Amino acid sequence: MKVLIADDELRLRKVVSLHLKKSGFEVIEAGNGLAAVQLAEEHSPDVIVLDVMMPEKTGLEACAELKKMDRFKQTPIILLTAMAESEDLKKGEEAGADAYLTKPFSPKELIDIIKSRTG
Structure with missing residues (x-):
């Protein structure tokens, strides 16, 4: 299974x-x-x-753009963010995100979410 991870923090990535x-x-x-x-x-x-906060295009913008494409409508998109307010979660839902994971998080937590979203 192929996973694309986008984050401007090289170490975390x-x-x-x-x-x-x-x-x-x-x-x-x-x-x-x-x-x-x-x-x-x-x-x-x-x-x-x-990641939500990235240069060039935010994770929210990238998510919304990808979800508008037919080929990615069913592709699970997980947003990573340090912002966990209800307003931030709402923005993620509006962009089409399938899951939201707040930083700090464990890689195991992310892997569990990926597995749950892909069957």
């Missing part, structure tokens, strides 16, 4: 990527929202994980 690979996932990495959309179109991942 590498740690999560390592855990995903150890769990048998193929991982594609992006450092910003614009690259995430481009890589998603190029690689058609099974799951997309987006």
